[in-house]
Amino acid sequence: MRVSTNNSFASGVSSLQGRQNELQEAQQRLTSGKRIQRASDDPTGAAQAERALANINRIDATQRSLESSRNAMQVSEGAMGDAVELMQQIRETLVSAGNGSYKDTDRAVLANRLVGLRESLLAVANRPDGTGGYLFGGQGAASPPFLDTAGGVAYKGTAGAIRGSQDENMPLSVDGAAAWLQAPTGNGIFETRNTNSTTAWIGPGTVTDPSQLALTTGTVYSVQFSGSGATSTYAVLKDGAPTAAAGPFKPGQSIEVDGMAFNIMGAPADGDSFEIVPSSDSLSIFASLDSTIADLQSLGRSMGEVSQTVTTGLRDLDASLARMLSVRSELGEAMNGLDGTESRFASQKLYSQTEQSNAEDLDMVQGISDFQNQQTGYDAALKAYSMVQRLTLFQYLNG
Structure with missing residues (x-):
């Protein structure tokens, strides 16, 4: 076979260019620290690295949502x-209002203090979240969610709560209606009401036997009094029908019916009546305060009426306070x-970063070794080419 000088030179140049390209690629891998520069370098590894990167980006987005949720919950918990x-x-002020030595003017002063505390409470309920919304705006409110009207405080937000991720339970707001306007009435099982008595008052009552409870929606128990003083008697009716609970009234002694017990204090008069109805989640702290303030500001009320106001006010206040504490606990x-x-996402992100690194990162020891080998090979190729150039007939004759 005859090999021309030109072919030998061309072959040598092509080999040098190949060596130089390989050396350049090895240098790029060392500089970037990446084994895969293009998808064609390793399609399988590139796909694995891309999946890991997509998962890292998804986790980063979720972590931003998580941080927003944490900030919202911290501010709401503080509120x-x-x-x-x-x-x-408010409770301390209301307890003071029950002092039997106080006059109407004294109770009016306490009522004014309750007015100020109510305004402060309403300001907390309408507290902004710092991002253009409101902490208790539910699923969104462009204006303060609680509107103070002549008829009382009304909720103008959207019930419910915004969540950054339903799967991960990342709340971004609080259901204001549930927190402030939907506490259970009465003692949570039944509610006692003073229908018309001015000389006696009824307590919140307790459940003595849950198995005997006969409360259903619309059920109304009525306690009706006849006579007065030592001859006072009572009868309990359920939806207008007499029950087994009836007899002479003894101050301080509980009246029990269908698993319920309640005390009526003071001196019931002839014709006085009280009611017991099922509890419902409809107690508004603002409506309760408005009613209590109006009663304390009224003049000429009997001690029995004042005692009923304080007793009912404390009962409703405790129920609303329990709801707030429950929301705070949540x-x-x-x-x-x-x-x-956050800890789980951090672990998942670390795993994905490790997978991405394993797929595309360069083993630096191996990379340095490959670069040195390529450099040595390129040097040898240059020397070989220069030696071949000197082996022509003309070079020989000139020598």
Whole structure:
């Protein structure tokens, strides 16, 4: 076979160019630290790295949502803490209003203090979240969610709560209606009401035997009094029909019927009546305060009426306070859950980063070794080419 000088030179140049290209690629891998520069370098590894990167981006987005949720829950929990402190002050003021030595003017002063505390409580309920919304706006409110009208405080937000991720339970707001306007009435099982008595008052009552409870929607128990003083008697009716509970009234002694017990204090007069109805989740703290304030501001009320106002006010206040504490506890649990979710996402992100690194990152020891080998090979190729150039007939004759 005859090999021309030109072919030998062309072959040598092509080999040098190939060596130079390989050396350049090895240098790029060392500089970037990536084994895969293009998908064609390793299609399988590139696909694996792309999947890992997509998962990392998804986790990053979820973590941003998680941080927003954590901030919202922290601010909301702080607001509920402020509300609880105000409720404690309201309770202390209401207890003071039951002092038998106080006159109408004294109770009016306490009523004015309750008005101020109510306004502070309403301001907490309408507290903004710092991002253009409101902490208790539910699923969204462009204006303060609680509107103070002549008929009382009305909720103008959208019931429910916004969540950053339904799957991961990341709340971004609080259902204001449930927190402030939907506490259970009465003692949570039944509600006692003073229908017309001015000389006696009824307590919140308790459940003595849950198995005997006969409360259904619309059920009304009525306690009716006849006579007065030592001759006072009572009869309990259920939806207008007499029950087994009836007899002489003894102050301080509980009246029991169908698994319920309640005390009627004071001196019931002839014709006085009280009611017991099923509890419902419809108690508004603002409506309760409005009623209590109006009663304390009224003049010429008997001690029995004042005692009923204080007793009912404290009962409703405690029920609303229990609801607020429950909401605050839920916010705390939500933050605990977010901490656990954050830890889990951190582990998932680390795993994905490891998978991405394994798929596309360069083994630096191997990379340096390959580069040195390529460099040595390129040097050898240059020397071989230069030696071949000197082996022509003309070079020989000139030599």
